[in-house]
Amino acid sequence: MNKDKKQVVIVGAGMAGLTAAAYLARGNYDILLLDKNARVGGLVGTFENKGVFFDSGPRAFVNSGIIQPMLKDLGIQWEFIKNTISIGIEDHLFGIHSIDDLQEYRQILIQLFPQNKEEIDQIIADVAQVAEYTRVLYEFDNPNFINLKNNKAFIFRRFIPWTFKFLHALVKLNPYNMPMEDFLKRRTSNQSLIDILIQHFFRKTPAHFALGYFYVYLDYFYPKGGTGVLSNLLKEKVLEWGGEIGVNKTIVEVVPTESKVIDSEGREHSYDNLIWAADLKTLYRILNRTGLDAKTLEKVNVESQRKLSSRGAESVFILYLGVNRPPSFFRLHGGEHLFYTPSRQGLGTMNHKERVRLIEEFDQLSKTEILAWLEKYLRLNTFEISVPALRDPALAPEGQTGVMMSCLFDYQIIKKAEESGWYDEFKAFCENCMIQILSETLYKQINQDILFKFSATPLTIQKISGSSEGAITGWSFETPLPVFSTLQDIPKSVLTPISNIYQAGQWAYSPAGVPIAMLTGWYAAQNIMKKTKKR
Incomplete structure (x- = not known):
């Protein structure tokens, strides 16, 4: 040096x-x-398998007023593609293009849980309010990466007034500083409704963070060529x-x-x-x-x-598929980035009591009991599904598509399977079960068109990144x-x-x-x- x-x-x-x-x-x-x-x-990477490209970490990026202005500040230029988020519950699918789409979400929830209409109305009102505070937080690029010295008109007419709104929004978000589970229990006793709203978030995620995510969905982007x-x-x-x-x-x-x-x-x-x-x-x-x-x-x-x-927080199980179907099929069935829940039932006690029991009693349970629990867990879970070729067609051969399907998964469970000597069998069971779920629901009979498959587990993530407990977002x-x-x-x-x-x-x-x-x-x-x- x-x-x-x-x-x-x-x-x-x-x-x-x-x-x-x-x-x-x-x-x-x-x-x-x-x-x-x-x-x-680290966790951010794009790799190729048989001509199909996949992302190893985030499926796309949230700008947060940070990433793009920071890149600009460093003199980095690239083509960034709009990344539309969709939400799907059973056969109900919709894309999020503006905050107005929150009303479509409301209608779907009411169709699924008509007995909880008034509670859903209150929850949606909460989401709308926190999303507005979140919009204020994201209204301007982070001041650290923009030049304010040469634009006094902007400073006095827009930036200083926004600063007061920003501080006001922080104060207003304080009452939502509690676990999302606790917040929703104050709104409804319907555990299935609660599950549908939260089981794609990390357990005990702060309510101000989770409720505001409907606005955050609008802030996603995807670099041409992959993350x-x-x-x-x-x-x-x-x-x-x-x-x-x-x-x-x-x-x-x-x-x-x-x-x-x-x-x-x-x-x-x-x-x-x-x-x-x-x-x-x-x-x-x-x-x-x-x-x-x-x-x-x-x-x-x-x-x-x-x-x-x-x-560390929960990790993820990621299934990678090469599929002999064109990207246009996936455009019609959820789009490029989808949070999909196959069943309105939700995880219920599987997300805590039964999961904890499984970890504690893993060595005493039979393989049949463990796999039965695992299949139920996957069928009731929420999946994040990403299709890179729908953002950038160059990421898959013509007529083929790469699909990534993931769900939150505990490191301790997969570690127990490894210690018991049947890690590969456990992983293969997850892969086949997830493919079957897709074939029965979102992508009918997709199991007939699989070109190849492989997966990454919390142990894979720990090995590659060195991240404790295979965590992908830090602390639990x-x-x-x-x-x-x-x-x-x-x-x-x-x-x-x-x-x-x-x-x-x-x-x-x-x-x-x-x-x-x-x-x-x-x-x-x-x-x-x-x-x-x-x-």
Whole structure:
């Protein structure tokens, strides 16, 4: 590394690490970005199988006033495609093109649950209200990435009035700061209705987040070429500005008193500042605390206990299909990005009591009992279905289509199957059951047109990303969060007890998706730049 520049080592080349690296490299810092995998991007990637392209992580991106202005700020240009979200329950399907489509959702829910019309009306009113507050939050691009200095008219006529509306919206959202399950139980006693509304969200998701998502659906976009294009665009900028990227580098020890990290090959990498943009539990497991002063050591031990005693949110089971049907068929049956629930019954007690019992008693249950539970769980669940070729036709051969179908899934269950020695059988059962569900409901007889199939489980995600419990969005909401979780605290979320070590990514703040991961990467970089400028 160039000793004339400030040395920054960044561990984890996901979206947070890449963002931090790009900004620091542009600022003429000496950057070394390390990742345990053979490619950058972490959970965000696009890959090819027999001419069909699939996305390995998010099916599309929510802009959140962050991603696109940040890319523009970095001088990154690309074609972004509108990503329309659809919702389907049994044979009822509709696309979300504007907030007005909330009324169609209302009509469908009333058709499914006519006895709960008044309760549905109240819930839809709640959704509309929180969606409006969410619209205010997203009305302008994040001020960090827009130039306000040369546009005084905009500042005084629009931006300052919006700031007051933004603060007002934050206050109004406070009453919704409770688990979505608890909020809905105040509105209705119909558990099936509650399930239909929430079972595609992580358990105990805050109500202000889940209720506002009807507006968030309008903010989705898809990069031409697949989601993995985004990580590659950031990688190119890091390299263009002189940053160094090292892949297949697993960090096994962090030694803060010597300002160095050590990889699995025994190589030492020195730093002036370190950004940890990887799994946060791993950082505290491998942190060498020898020589830390008493005050710092106490803070490190407290944070270590908080992180290591918490757990990641539910993971996902993902089925990948190559199908001998043209994209036009899928356009008529839900479109490019669909949240689909095959049965109005909902998961009910399977989403908590029976699931917990299964995990606790897995070793005592027969394989037949476990598979019977699993089939019921899949048939009553909600699936996220994505069809990349409907955004970009180049992502599948003519006349063929790639389909991804996923649902929330507990890491502990699939881990139990692996420990019992029938992981492959368990996985194959899930694949076949999900195909059968599609064949009976949304995509009639699709099982006759499958060209190939494979799947990824929470164990796959853990292996590839190094993410604890195979989590895809950081911490579980079912236990107290060990990180900041309010918008105004995002700038502080990147700080650690050690002054020259910063944290970024999905584990640094909750709830976290790609926009927040990138934003924490930016904040970590800003902290380093501000600190070094003061010297």
